[in-house]
Amino acid sequence: MSTLEIKDLHVSVKTEEGDKEILKGVNLTVNSGEVHAIMGPNGSGKSTLAYSIAGHPKYDVTSGTVTLDGVDILSMTVDQRARAGLFLAMQYPVEVPGVSVANFLRTAKTAIDGEAPKLRTWVKDVNEALERVTLDKEFAQRSVNEGFSGGEKKRHEIAQLELLNPKFAVLDETDSGLDIDALRVVSDGVNRYSTQGDRGVLLITHYTRILQYIKPDYVHVFVAGRLAESGGRELADQLEAEGYDKYVKAAAQA
Amino acid sequence: MTATQTVAEALELSPVESHLHPAGSFNLEDHAVPSGLEEIWRFTPLKRLRGLHQDTPLDGEDFKVEVDAAEGVTAVSVPAADSARGVSGYVPVDRVSARAWEAARSVFEVTIPANAEIAEPTTIRLHGEGLEKAAAGHLLVRAGQFSKAVVVVDYDGSATWAENIEVVLEDGAQLTFVTIQDWNDDSVHVVTQHARVGRDAELRHIAVSLGGDVVRASTSADYLGTGGSVEMLGVYFADAGQHIEHRLFVDHTAPRTKSNVEYKGALQGKDAHTVWIGNVLIRKEAQGILTYESNDNLVLTDGATADSVPNLEIETGDIEGAGHASTTGRFDDEHLFYLQSRGIAEEEARRLVVHGFFNDIIRRIGVPALQERLVASIEEELAEHVGRIG
Structure with a gap:
């Protein structure tokens, strides 16, 4: 069993007006086998949490800890974190011109596993992973995310999730901008991953829509840079009915 | 009347005053020694040209030419006086080119017969064997009607080399012409190339520049008939102290012609310098043409400089499309x-x-x-x- 533990995490970004604190003391523990949904309004710092865990250079951790099975990951480089077992599915996957999906996936798999995947089975694995997210296998020959539609980019993220099979997956608004068919394909992929039983999911979303397809064990309300409330699935139903207003007002008064 | 005159007069063009296409001349006296302030010379480190732009004799012979001609292609050296040079309509546009024209004693002629489709590349290797004496060369590639072929010119070794290259595509010809500058780090190479593209002919011009102390390659193309197409692709990589300069000029002289120019370069190390000038002229006659040019530079370290200047001059609004783009950035x-x-x-x-x-x-x-x-x-x-x- 693995544990991803976030303790009193404070994160700032540099702006023209100086450093601005976005995360103001986040506490969260995700164990393997669990699916946590983090829900919050725009600008609450949800994406900052995702990128800070992954190690994006734009975000400056000013205090607090993030550990994976007790090991500090904040001192690791971005790639070391990935090799330690973290995966971030991005809201806006980056286009990398001239680098084919096939080459990218093989290089990533080799880096994660510490050895090159077996040629005989790898091509088949890639084709199947693409097929499961309804991407044609010709996508393997295209440049990474270049010219992909929004939905294709998201499905490509999920294909990577399944091929790299990390210990913990952070999904940053993977549901945004998807039509209902794509949402189902993406959700199926996340469910295949999580039902392995020994993987943890941190699902960041603005909408409750995806929770019809992915059933979280825990739901957290994220407002103004910290968790405002935590509960079970019923909390999502309450948010669906009432929205974030109550929490936003409370945070503004605090 | 010579072949050159016939071809030149076949092109009836309205005059255009523009620095993009200086009037050429075979007469050396018409080309003053550049000071470095001229538009066409301002990026070039003249001091490092070893006098190619001044009066250094161009009579060196320290080089070797090896030819690997595909079956059906003839590749021979012809005395300059007996050669067909000038058939592309080219007239020297700068002093180095005019001097090389005057100094070249022979012309290397590569001829692809009409209707021949030749998959195997024809390769000409020019190996420099000394810097002390500057040398001049002239290459003429002629692709016959409806022929299809690949010609590669591969430069290596050490040389101080001034050169003119003419490429002629007769109607319907398809030619891939590749130059690879794989010189030692001490070579200086100033080359002027001109291509004349016949009706419905397709030129793919590929320039690869990796080696050399100073490489300055000026490449121009014009069209003898409608429907011609020119693609110019370039890849360059400049290291510390290297100067790599590409000057492209596509002169749309006929209607419904196409051009696409794409160059990409990387720079690394102190005083690595690359220059890309992309000029396109769309003449009044050139209705319905389509052109695009782009240059991207990737600066890998501090201390390197990339200059990139796209120019587009449009004399007619009746075109299918024209555009350009230039980017220079880090990782x-x-x-x-x-x-x-x-x-x-x-x-x-x-x-x-x-x-x-x-x-x-x-x-x-x-x-x-x-x-x-x-x-x-x-x-x-x-x-x-x-x-x-x-």
């Missing part, structure tokens, strides 16, 4: 973050990004052996710096 942090977030170490991620950057062009060259060689050359260049960045 994109978002590219690196994305790759690293998938476990790929930073150095490997940088290598992937640079290969990817060039791959866009390399995969379109269409000569597999050359593509492989280029990927390997870029890998070698990268070993110098990329591993140590950051």
Whole structure:
């Protein structure tokens, strides 16, 4: 069993007006086998949490800890974190011109596993992973995310999730901008991953829509840079009915 | 009447006053020694040209030419007086070119017969064997009607080399013409190339510049008939102290012609300098043409300079499309973050990004052996710096 533990995490970004604190003391523990949904309004710092865990250079951790099975990951480089077992599915996957999906996936798999995947089975694995997210296998020959539609980019993220099979997956608004068919394909992929039983999911979303397809064990309300409330699935139903207003007002008064 | 005059008079063009296309002259006296302030010389380090632009004799003979001609292609050296040079309509546009024209004693003529389709590339290797005496060369490539062929000119060794290259595509010809500057770091090469593209002919012009102390390649193309198409692809990699300059000029002299110019370069090390000038002129006669030019530079370290100047001059509004783009930047942090977030170490991620950057062009060259060689050359260049960045 693995544990991803976030303790009193404070994160700032540099702006023209100086450093601005976005995360103001986040506490969260995700164990393997669990699916946590983090829900919050725009600008609450949800994406900052995702990128800070992954190690994006734009975000400056000013205090607090993030550990994976007790090991500090904040001192690791971005790639070391990935090799330690973290995966971030991005809201806006980056286009990398001239680098084919096939080459990218093989290089990533080799880096994660510490050895090159077996040629005989790898091509088949890639084709199947693409097929499961309804991407044609010709996508393997295209440049990474270049010219992909929004939905294709998201499905490509999920294909990577399944091929790299990390210990913990952070999904940053993977549901945004998807039509209902794509949402189902993406959700199926996340469910295949999580039902392995020994993987943890941190699902960041603005909408409750995806929770019809992915059933979280825990739901957290994220407002103004910290968790405002935590509960079970019923909390999502309450948010669906009432929205974030109550929490936003409370945070503004605090 | 000579062949040159016939061809020149076949082109009835309205005069256009523009610095993009200086009037040429065979008379050396019409080309003053440049001071470095002239528009066409202002980026070039004249002091490092070893007098090619002044009066240094161009009578050196310290070079070797090896030819590997595909079956059906003739490739022979002809005394300048007996050669067909000038058939492209080219008239020297600068002093180095005019001097090389005057000094060249022979012309290397490569001829592809009409209707011949030849898959195997014809390769000319020019190997420089000394810098002390500057030398002049002239190459003429003629692709006959409806022929299809690949010609590669491969430069290496050490030389101080002034050169004119003419490329003529008769109607319907398809020619891939490749130059590879793989010189030693001490070579100086100033080359002027002109291509004349016949009706419905297709020229793919590919320039690869890796070696040399100073390389200045000026390439122009015009069209003798409608429907001609020119693609100019370039890949260059400048290291510390190197000056690599490409000057492109596409002169749309006929209706419904096409041009696409795409150059990509990387720079690394102190005083690495690249220059890209992309000129396109759309003449009044050139209705319905389509043109696009782009240049992208990837600056890998501090201390390197990339100059990039696209120019478009339009004399008619009745065109299908015209555009240009130029970018110069460092590694994109978002590219690196994305790759690293998938476990790929930073150095490997940088290598992937640079290969990817060039791959866009390399995969379109269409000569597999050359593509492989280029990927390997870029890998070698990268070993110098990329591993140590950051």
